[in-house]
Structures are given as C-alpha cells and as structure tokens.
Amino acid sequence: MVIAVDNLSLRVSGFDLLRDLSFVANAGEVTVVVGPNGAGKSSLLKVLVGDLVQTSGEVRLNHRELASWAVGDKARILAALPQHSVLNFPFTAAEVVHLGRIPHRTGIQRDAQIVDRALARVDAKYLQKRFYTQMSGGERQRVQLARVLAQISEPSSLGERFLILDEPTSAFDLAHQQLTLALVRELAGSGIGVVMVLHDLNLAARCADKILVLDGGRIAAQGTPAEVLTRAVIDQVFGVDVEIGEHPITHQLMVIS
Amino acid sequence: MRYVAPQVLIAALLSALLGVLCLALTLGTVELSVGDLWRTLIGQAQGPRADNFHTIVFDIRLPRILLALCIGAILALSGAVMQGLFRNPLADPSLIGVSSGASVGASLAIVFSAGLLQTNAWMGLSVVAFGAFAGGLLATLLVYRLATSEFGTSVTTMLLAGIAIGAIAGSLNGLLSYFSNDALLRQMSIWQMGNLSTANWSRLLPVAVALCVLLVALPRVGLALNALLLGESEARHLGINVQRVKRQLIVATALGIGMAVAVAGLIGFVGLVVPHLIRLLIGPDHRWLLPASALGGAMLLIIADTLARVVASPAELPIGILTALIGAPLFIGLLVRQRRELQLW
Numbered sequence: 001m002v003i004a005v006d007n008l009s010l011r012v013s014g015f016d017l018l019r020d021l022s023f024v025a026n027a028g029e030v031t032v033v034v035g036p037n038g039a040g041k042s043s044l045l046k047v048l049v050g051d052l053v054q055t056s057g058e059v060r061l062n063h064r065e066l067a068s069w070a071v072g073d074k075a076r077i078l079a080a081l082p083q084h085s086v087l088n089f090p091f092t093a094a095e096v097v098h099l100g101r102i103p104h105r106t107g108i109q110r111d112a113q114i115v116d117r118a119l120a121r122v123d124a125k126y127l128q129k130r131f132y133t134q135m136s137g138g139e140r141q142r143v144q145l146a147r148v149l150a151q152i153s154e155p156s157s158l159g160e161r162f163l164i165l166d167e168p169t170s171a172f173d174l175a176h177q178q179l180t181l182a183l184v185r186e187l188a189g190s191g192i193g194v195v196m197v198l199h200d201l202n203l204a205a206r207c208a209d210k211i212l213v214l215d216g217g218r219i220a221a222q223g224t225p226a227e228v229l230t231r232a233v234i235d236q237v238f239g240v241d242v243e244i245g246e247h248p249i250t251h252q253l254m255v256i257s
Numbered sequence: 258m259r260y261v262a263p264q265v266l267i268a269a270l271l272s273a274l275l276g277v278l279c280l281a282l283t284l285g286t287v288e289l290s291v292g293d294l295w296r297t298l299i300g301q302a303q304g305p306r307a308d309n310f311h312t313i314v315f316d317i318r319l320p321r322i323l324l325a326l327c328i329g330a331i332l333a334l335s336g337a338v339m340q341g342l343f344r345n346p347l348a349d350p351s352l353i354g355v356s357s358g359a360s361v362g363a364s365l366a367i368v369f370s371a372g373l374l375q376t377n378a379w380m381g382l383s384v385v386a387f388g389a390f391a392g393g394l395l396a397t398l399l400v401y402r403l404a405t406s407e408f409g410t411s412v413t414t415m416l417l418a419g420i421a422i423g424a425i426a427g428s429l430n431g432l433l434s435y436f437s438n439d440a441l442l443r444q445m446s447i448w449q450m451g452n453l454s455t456a457n458w459s460r461l462l463p464v465a466v467a468l469c470v471l472l473v474a475l476p477r478v479g480l481a482l483n484a485l486l487l488g489e490s491e492a493r494h495l496g497i498n499v500q501r502v503k504r505q506l507i508v509a510t511a512l513g514i515g516m517a518v519a520v521a522g523l524i525g526f527v528g529l530v531v532p533h534l535i536r537l538l539i540g541p542d543h544r545w546l547l548p549a550s551a552l553g554g555a556m557l558l559i560i561a562d563t564l565a566r567v568v569a570s571p572a573e574l575p576i577g578i579l580t581a582l583i584g585a586p587l588f589i590g591l592l593v594r595q596r597r598e599l600q601l602w
Contacts, residue, residue, distance in 0.1 A: 051490045075496030086488045088344055089541040092259075102484055103496040151495070 003048060003162060003193065007058035010043055010217075017043040019217045021057070025158035025210075027193040030184055034197070035214035042083070043167050043212065045065040048195060049222060050081040074236055077156050079148035080164040086145045093119065093127040093135070093143045099231035100150035118146040123179055137171040145180070152192065157252050165188060165196035166242050168204065181207040186235035201255040205229055213237055225253050261538050263545035264531055270552035273325075277556050281322050281563040286571045287313055321456035323574075326555040327464045328453070329527055330518045333554020335513040336528020336548055337535075339397075341406065341414060343508050347591060348532060350514045351420055351525035353404075353415050354422025355396045358516040359511075360427045362392020364433050367542040382519065386463060390515030390594040396422050397507050405489075453521055453562050460520055472551065473510055480504055480546035480564040486541065524577050526584020527554050530560060533591065 003025040010018040018040045025031040033041050041073040047051040047059060050066055059066040061078065079100070087096070097118050101111045119125050122142040132140060145168060165184075169177045184194050184207055198204045203210055205225040213221040213228055215237045221228045234242050234255065243256040261269075283289040289310065290299070296302040297310045332350070339348045339355070350356045366388025399422065404415035434442055481502045484492035493499045517524070531553040532546060539545055558576070561583070565574040 049490070049494060051493070055549065071493060071498055072496040075494060078494070080491075080494045082488065082491060085491075086344055087486055088535070089346065089486050091486070091541055096487075099484055099495065101483065102480055252526060 002060075002062070002160075003195065004058075004060040004063075005048075006058045006060075008044075008047065008059060010040075010047060010052060011055040012043075012052070018047070018054070022218055023219065023222055024213055025162070025193055025195045027162070028188055028191045029042050029209040030194045030196070030207055031210045031212060032187045032196055032198050032208035033200070034201060034204050035220075039214040039237075040217040041214055042166060043217075045080070045164055045195070045197060049078065049164050050074065052249050061162070069102060072103060073158055075151070077087060077152060077158050077161045078164070079151040079162075081148045081166060082170055083166040083170065085144055087132055087140075090131040091135045093124060093146075094129065094132060096132050097146045097150050100147040103151065104154075106154075111150075113197065114150050117147075118150040118153060119143075120148045121149060121183060123176065127131050138173060141168070141171040142176065146197045147189075153193060155191075162193040162195065165194065167197050167199065169198065169200075177203065200227060201234070205253045206250075206256065220236055229248050229253055229255055259540050263539040263542070263549065264540050266535070266551065267545070267549050270549060270556065274552055274556045274559075277559050278322060278326070281325075281559050282314060282318050284563055284567050285313070285318060286566075289313070303363075309473075315550050316457075320458050320461050321453055321562070322559055324453050324456040324464060325558045327461065327468045328521050328524065329467050329531075329554040329556070329558025330551040331464070331471060331513040331517050332524060332527040332558070333531035333550040334475060334547060335510040336515075336554075337532035337543070337550040338475065338478075338482070338510050339528065340532055341543055342503065343401070344486055344488070345415065346357045346536070347462050347529070347588075348415060349526065349529035349588075350393075350510070352529065352588070353396075353400050353419035353521065354426070355393050355400070355511070355514050356518055356523050356525065357423045357426035358399075359389040359393035359417075360523060361429045362388035362390070362395075362515070363519050364388075365392070365444055368433050368437060368441060368462025382460065382463065382510045386516055386519035388515075389519040390396075390512055393515040393518065394508065394511035397511050401507065420523060424440070442526055444539070453565075453576060464516055464520050467512060471509055471513050472506070472548075475547050476544065478506060479542075479547060482506075482543040482547075483541075522577065524546075524558070524580055526580050526588065527557060528578075529591075530587050531557055533587070 005024070008018055008021040008022060009016065021044065027037050033044060037040050043052065049224060053067065094115055097115045098111060100118070101114065106114070122145050124139065124142045124146055127139055127143060134145060135143065148163060152163060155161070169180050172180060173207065173215070173230045176189050181203060186194070188194055188209070207224055210222065211225055211228040212219060213233060222238045229244060231242060231244060234240060240257055245254045245256050246252070247254050279291070279294065283294050293302065293310055294314065297307070297314045299601060301309050307411045336349050339350060339353075340346050342348070355487050363385050370384040400415060400418040403418045434445060437445065481492065481497045484495045484497045485499070485502070489499050532550045535546055535549045535553055539549060561579045565576045565579055568574060
C-alpha cells in the first residue's frame with residue numbers, strides 16, 4: 001500500500017512547476033523531499049494532498065486514483081501539516097487537536113484519550129489549556145503537529161495511513177527538532193507512511209528512508225541518503241561545494257559545508 | 258481561561274431572555290404591572306382598561322418584541338457565521354458592506370416595485386426582502402473574493418471593501434432618492450431610518466420563518482465552521498466539503514441579513530458584539546457559539562429596543578443609534594487589541 005506517483009506534471013498559469021515526476025512513497029517509510037527554493041517541493045505536497053490537481057500523470061493512494069477518493073474517506077487516512085497556519089481564534093491547544101478527530105466518529109471519551117496522547121507526543125501537554133492565539137510560533141507548530149497525529153492515530157479499514165509534513169521543524173528549537181524526527185521515525189515504525197519537506201540536509205540524512213531531490217520541478221535524484229547525498233548531486237542541485245563525512249558517533253552520513 | 262461551561266451559559270441566556278421578554282412587555286409609554294401582564298396574557302384581564310391592555314400587549318408590544326427577538330438572533334447568528342467564514346473576529350455584516358449591499362438591493366426593489374408596494378403590503382415586503390437578499394449576497398461574494406486567499410483573510414482588504422461597498426451603496430441610494438417622486442422618497446426614507454416601530458404580525462412572519470430556517474440549518478455546520486477556522490485546505494483535509502459549506506453559509510447569511518435589513522433597516526454591530534462576548538465566555542466552538550449568539554443577540558436587541566421606546570418616551574430613538582453606541586467603542590477596543598497582538602510578532 002503506497003502513494004504512487006507516475007509521470008506527474010503540473011502546469012499553473014503557464015509555468016511548469018512539476019515535470020514528469022515518478023516515485024513511490026511506501027507505508028512505514030519516511031520519504032523526505034529536499035531541493036532549493038522554488039524547486040517545486042510545496043507544489044508536489046499540494047498535489048499529494050489534493051489541493052492542486054496535476055496537469056498530466058497519475059497519483060494513486062492505496063492503489064486508487066487520488067481524485068476518486070471521497071473527501072471524508074481520504075481524511076481518515078491522509079493528514080497534512082501545512083507550513084503556515086491562519087488560525088486566529090482563541091481555541092485552546094486541546095480544542096485545536098480535537099479538530100483532528102472531525103473525520104472520525106469514535107466518541108468523546110476515545111477522542112479525549114487520543115488528543116491527550118497526541119499532545120504528549122509532541123511535548124505540548126503543558127499547553128493543553130492555553131490559547132492558541134497566545135502561543136509562540138514553535139508551540140503553535142507543535143499543536144498543529146499534534147492535530148494531524150490525532151487525525152491518523154488509529155489504523156483504518158481504508159488502508160495504510162499517510163502523513164504529509166511541509167517543513168515540520170522550521171519553527172522548532174534544537175530539542176524539538178530532535179523530538180520531531182524521533183517521532184517521525186516512530187510513526188514510520190508503526191506503519192504510517194511519512195512524506196515531508198525538509199531544508200536541512202543533515203536532518204534529512206538522519207531520518208529518511210528515501211530522499212527525493214527536486215530541482216526545477218524535476219527529480220534530480222532519488223534513493224537512500226547514501227545514494228543521493230553525494231558531492232556531485234549537491235553541487236549540481238544546490239550549487240554548493242560540500243564534504244560528505246560521517247558522524248563520529250552514530251556513523252550516519254553528514255553533509256559538511 | 259474560559260469562564261462558563263457552554264451548557265450553563267445557554268441555560269442562563271434562555272432564562273434571562275424569558276425574563277427580559279416579560280419585562281419588555283410591561284415597560285413602555287403605558288406601564289403594566291406584572292399582574293396586569295399575566296392576566297392579559299392568559300385572557301383573564303378585568304376592569305375598564307382590559308381591552309386597552311389587550312391591544313397594548315397583543316397588537317403593539319408582543320409583535321414588536323418578537324420582531325426584535327428574531328432580528329437580534331438573525332443578526333448575531335449571521336455575524337458569528339461570517340466571522341467563522343472569514344476566519345476573522347472583526348467580520349460584521351454592517352462593517353464589511355453586506356448590510357449596505359442589502360440596503361441598495363432593497364432600495365432598488367422599492368423603486369422598481371412601486372406599484373406593488375402600495376397595493377399589496379405582503380407582496381411589497383417580499384419584493385423588498387428579495388432585493389435585500391440579492392444585494393447582500395452580491396456584497397458578501399464580492400468581499401469574500403477580495404479579502405480571502407490561501408494565506409488567510411486580509412482584515413485590511415475586508416474592511417476597505419466594506420468602505421467601498423458602503424460608498425457605492427450610499428451613492429446609489431442617493432441617486433435613487435434624487436430621481437424618485439415624493440411618494441417613493443417617503444417610503445425609502447422611512448425604510449432607511451430603519452426601526453422596529455412598524456412591527457406587526459404580518460411583518461413578523463417572514464422574519465420568524467427566516468430565523469427558523471437559519472436555526473435548523475446552521476447547527477449542522479458547526480463542526481465545519483470550526484474546521485474552516487484552520488484554513489480552507491486544512492478543512493478539506495479534515496474531510497469537509499468546503500465549497501458546498503461555503504456556498505451554504507454565504508447564502509444563509511445573505512438571507513438572514515437581507516431579511517433583517519428589509520424589515521428593520523440598518524442595525525449595526527449586533528453581529529460583532531454578541532459573538533465576541535460569547536466567545537470570551539465559552540470559546541470559539543461554533544457548535545455552542547451559534548445557538549448562544551442567537552440567544553444573546555435576541556436579548557440584546559430586545560433590551561436596546563425597549564430602551565429606545567422608554568428613554569425618551571413618548572418619543573422614540575432609532576434603535577440603530579443605540580446599537581452603534583454600544584458596538585462602536587467595542588469595535589475600537591478590538592482593533593486596538595488586534596494591533597497589539599500583531600506587534601508582538
């Protein structure tokens with residue numbers, strides 16, 4: 001069960017934003033999309049969640065054409081965390097996370113447990129009764145993350161679950177970046193497919209099963225971090241001369257610029 | 258911090274509304290005692306003034322108070338819905354031009370259906386109401402297109418659009434008055450002054466029907482409105498059919514505002530003040546906010562209308578003046594607060 005993208009192209013008002021993308025994002029794996037600004041990362045995520053419709057090509061979610069999913073069904077297995085949020089009303093953190101349960105009919109008690117657990121997982125339990133409008137950027141982002149966790153927290157009869165994250169760590173301090181990456185790994189471990197955009201190549205190297213490098217709307221490279229994060233690719237795509245090293249303790253791949 | 262549980266607030270508002278209703282029935286140029294009122298209501302009034310009391314209660318005060326109740330509830334409901342739809346607590350039908358749009362629609366309807374208005378009051382009112390509905394709908398669509406984008410709602414654009422529509426409405430209304438004959442002019446100006454003093458049972462009926470439609474339709478969209486506060490695509494990702502809900506909400510508010518404007522003229526700020534206060538008490542969850550706002554708006558307008566009747570008795574103040582007097586300072590306070598919040602960033 002996968003998100004399968006085949007020959008996807010997207011043209012918006014005369015501009016080719018995405019050209020001939022083909023890749024697969026498996027359930028239980030973390031697929032990280034990287035690339036310079038304007039490479040088409042956000043456009044790709046928008047197509048994957050159904051906000052934009054491709055000009056040509058095919059996107060299949062659990063073997064069914066994405067566009068043929070009913071909105072309500074799709075919401076039970078696919079959750080998306082946007083980069084910015086426009087929420088401007090004084091919901092408490094718990095209430096925001098409760099919104100993630102809208103697609104489900106699991107009852108008040110079960111929902112409350114799920115919300116509690118989601119808040120705890122992003123270290124936002126202490127925010128529970130605070131107003132969203134009075135939180136810092138990082139706190140808001142964590143609460144939103146908890147919301148999408150709550151949305152797909154339980155297995156569904158509709159198939160594998162997927163989580164689409166657009167730069168989830170952008171507003172986070174170091175500790176919460178680490179926490180988020182650990183959480184993402186844990187989610188993948190529980191069978192959820194994660195597709196996320198990251199800017200930091202080292203963060204990508206540490207948590208990705210597969211990296212997708214976008215450049216000018218095309219896939220410049222895809223594969224495991226070791227296959228993709230090479231001097232040649234980074235030079236070609238980002239125009240930056242880097243060294244590829246190894247973390248002294250974890251032996252994970254590191255991009256040193 | 259939230260102060261009250263929503264269920265408690267709604268129960269409190271319901272009982273307060275009943276109390277206010279009874280009080281409003283006793284107050285006026287002729288003051289009734291509670292005993293008189295009770296005996297009149299159950300048809301047991303005796304004595305030389307019994308007939309008088311009956312006329313005052315059933316023909317004058319009750320339809321007027323019920324009209325205030327319906328219109329207050331409609332305005333507050335529409336305000337609450339609009340703020341959710343625009344994802345901004347400052348959206349108010351009278352501030353963003355929806356009421357102005359409705360007023361132009363109503364004026365046009367008055368001018369072009371002059372004949373009907375004089376011959377058949379019922380037909381006349383429905384034509385004016387339809388005009389107001391169409392005008393309100395156009396204005397809502399226009400402001401919504403202008404002010405909302407995927408990055409949220411621009412308060413500036415929203416309020417500026419309101420000013421622009423208000424200006425267009427003002428000039429169109431002026432133009433219509435300029436070219437009307439005396440009889441039409443009189444009708445339009447009476448209508449524009451807008452108050453509840455023309456209330457009677459036949460004017461109450463369509464408003465009550467509109468309120469019932471809204472009360473039946475809106476609670477079902479409570480969850481959808483909550484999700485919409487997150488943004489349109491976020492709501493879609495939560496399984497909400499955003500286009501359909503938006504269309505329903507825009508039509509519903511235009512219907513409510515159009516009906517209120519057609520019957521009672523321009524009454525501002527109720528849609529801003531009431532949902533704001535309710536949100537302070539129980540939070541923004543629309544499943545509770547909508548019914549509580551309806552009750553609060555009903556109560557506020559009954560109080561304002563009673564004051565309008567009593568303060569300068571036997572003369573009357575236009576009710577729009579009173580609601581603006583309460584609402585405008587609160588609106589300025591909200592602006593100040595929002596400014597302060599923005600500067601924190």
